[in-house]
Amino acid sequence: MKAGHIVGLGKPVAGGATRIDSVLLGVVRPFGPKGVPSGIDKQALDTAVRVTMLGLAGDGQGDPKHHGGPEKAIHHYAFDHYPAWRQELSALSAQAAEVLARPGAFGENVSTAGLTEADICIGDRFRLGGALVEVSQARQPCWKLNHRFGHAGMARAVQQSLRTGWYYRVLEEGALMRGDNLVLVARPCPDWSLQRLLHVLYVDRLDVGALAAMAALPALAENWRKLARQRLERREVEDMERRLAGG
Structure with missing residues (x-):
């Protein structure tokens, strides 16, 4: 068993x-x-990098x-x-391949083994190397994955699989490098695993009670949270086709 996990639950302690x-x-x-600007092709580092409020220093985003x-x-993203x-x-x-x-x-910027969307909750706070980060949302896959993988249905496959990965906001800046540890320091929302959040978003998409809880x-x-409020108000699911398939 990987250190920091509860037998049978897989949750980090x-x-x-x-x-x-x-x-x-x-x-x-x-x-x-079409040659659109993108920083999706990320390369591994062997040296330390600064974690800033906007992400890793030097990491580029073609569509801010x-x-x-x-x-x-x-x-x-979970390896x-x-x-x-x-x-x-x-x-x-x-x-x-x-x-x-x-x-x-x-x-992804960070790769680990032993943690997946079933093990992570919204609001989880982690010491990431020398930085302090907080889980802010799961990923909404977009059409760039289709070109990245040479498969026109890749973004849709990622969405349907619920194997999306997740994002952090940075609460305290610090340094990070390969071999450092990710250490859970707080779990304020234990009932909201990313797996549950993704189920609401992509599977049981008009569950009124879950959407109300998600919005709050x-x-x-x-x-x-805005997306959840809009579904509640309109009683319909937003169009995802442009995000998944491109323009």
């Missing part, structure tokens, strides 16, 4: 440590058939309207999901 296996940064470059910012400062993706995509895309050969396939969740990023 306060003070338990998970090793940071990779820290990754991306430089903004032309991406996809939808990526990056204080509520999406750092993207964490635990890679074997399933390799198996599921092996017959669909040779390009997928190449990007899945190492951490960074999903544009103080640690959740405001744009997600």
Whole structure:
């Protein structure tokens, strides 16, 4: 059993440590058939990097309207999901095998083994190396993953699998490098795992009670709380097609 987990639950215990296996940064470059600016192609670092309120120093975002910012400062993706993706995509895309050969396939900044969306709750506070971070939201996959993996349905597959990864806001700046620890220091919302949040968002999408609770969740990023309020007011689910398939 990995240190810091409760048998049968898989939840990190306060003070338990998970090793940071990779820290990754991306430089903004032309991406996809239209050459849109993107920093999704992130590369692993062997040296320390500064964690700032806007993310890792030097990490580029080609579309700051939808990526990056204080509520999406750092993207964490579980390396635990890679074997399933390799198996599921092996017959669909040779390009997928190449990007899945190492951490960074999903544009993540942090890669670990032993923590997934079932183990993380909204509002969880972690000591990340020398920084203090807080889980702010899950990821909403977009069409760039389709080009990244050479599979037109990749963004939709990530959404449907609920293997999305998650974001941190930064509460205290500090240094981070591969081999540092991720240590849980507070869990204010134990009933709101990311798995539950994603189920509300993408599976049982008009559960009125869950949406009302989601809208009132103080640690959740405001744009997600707004989304819950809009579903409650309109009694309908927003159109996701442009995000998943592109323009």
